[in-house]
Amino acid sequence: DIISAIEFDKTGDHLATGDRGGRVVLFERADTKDVGFATFTDHDALRRDLERMDHPINRHPEFRYKTEFQSHEPEFDYLKSLEIEEKINKIRWCQTANGALFLLSTNDKTIKFW
16 A cells, blocks of 8 residues: 555664555664674664764665554544545654553544554
């Protein structure tokens, strides 16, 4: 389906896409963030060291498929006699807890927490 929403998490390690069919697809970063000298897990340390080295990263980040799920289904609002599309309008990552990932997805009527 056609992508209608896209959002990276705060760290840039995860990517979520939403499509016009109401589906959310999650990707995770596959590369090791190796800048040629060391591998970093702390993103602030990575940024500071890159600024000190003034060394550009010459390759694009790689992401791999993680999972997908149907977030929204088409609905009919009987009070307004209006069809509600399943299309994902917006995705937002929420703060992580204990390594778990959380996100919000919304269509024209409903916000869902995953």
